Amino acid sequence: MEPFSTPFFEENFRQYIHKNRDVFTKLEAMNSYYRSVVSSMIYDNLNKNSEIVRRIRNLDGAYKTVKEEKSKI
Amino acid sequence: MEPFSTPFFEENFRQYIHKNRDVFTKLEAMNSYYRSVVSSMIYDNLNKNSEIVRRIRNLDGAYKTVKEEKSKI
Numbered sequence: 606m607e608p609f610s611t612p613f614f615e616e617n618f619r620q621y622i623h624k625n626r627d628v629f630t631k632l633e634a635m636n637s638y639y640r641s642v643v644s645s646m647i648y649d650n651l652n653k654n655s656e657i658v659r660r661i662r663n664l665d666g667a668y669k670t671v672k673e674e675k676s677k678i
Numbered sequence: 679m680e681p682f683s684t685p686f687f688e689e690n691f692r693q694y695i696h697k698n699r700d701v702f703t704k705l706e707a708m709n710s711y712y713r714s715v716v717s718s719m720i721y722d723n724l725n726k727n728s729e730i731v732r733r734i735r736n737l738d739g740a741y742k743t744v745k746e747e748k749s750k751i
Contacts, residue, residue, distance in 0.1 A: 636709035640741070643716055647734050654727035661720050661734075668713070 609660040614642075614667035622671075632672070639668055682733045687715075687740035695744075705745070712741055 606613045621638040622631050629637065642664055646657055679686045694711040695704050702710065715737055719730055 633706055633709070636706070636713050639713045639716075640709050643712075643734065644738050644741075647731055647738060654731045657731055658720055658727045661716065665717050665720060668717075 609663060611663045611666045611670075614664045615671055617642075618667055618671040635668060635672060639664065682736060684736045684739045684743075687737045688744055690715075691740055691744040708741060708745060712737065 606616065618635055618638060622629075622634045625634045625637075643661055646652075646660055649657065652660075679689065691708055691711060695702075695707045698707045698710075716734055719725075719733055722730065725733075
């Protein structure tokens with residue numbers, strides 16, 4: 606799976622939700638994961654701003670998809 | 679206060695936490711606000727990618743400051 610692609614982030618969201626299911630609700634886990642990923646991406650000076658924004662858009666698309674899922678986790 | 683500056687986001691974080699204090703813990707409110715602001719900024723085609731990344735960095739700086747605050751809310 607291509608790193609930083611939408612399916613990549615979807616999978617990571619699901620894993621993070623699952624791993625933290627005893628401590629966080631699904632939405633709490635998702636918002637926490639989202640914040641930590643964005644925070645690390647924006648200080649990555651190896652990447653162009655256009656690439657950073659592209660990755661965050663992929664993350665955000667994955668967020669919307671996984672948020673709507675009822676049964677996969 | 680300059681829009682999208684770090685102090686601007688600090689103030690907005692505090693207001694959002696306060697407004698939602700009956701429903702969200704501080705950290706839940708912060709992560710929720712962070713996600714919604716990032717999500718709206720990345721689809722704003724009026725702004726250059728460099729400006730989008732600059733604003734998200736300001737947001738992230740404000741997040742770190744407000745997260746550490748003990749008593750202001």
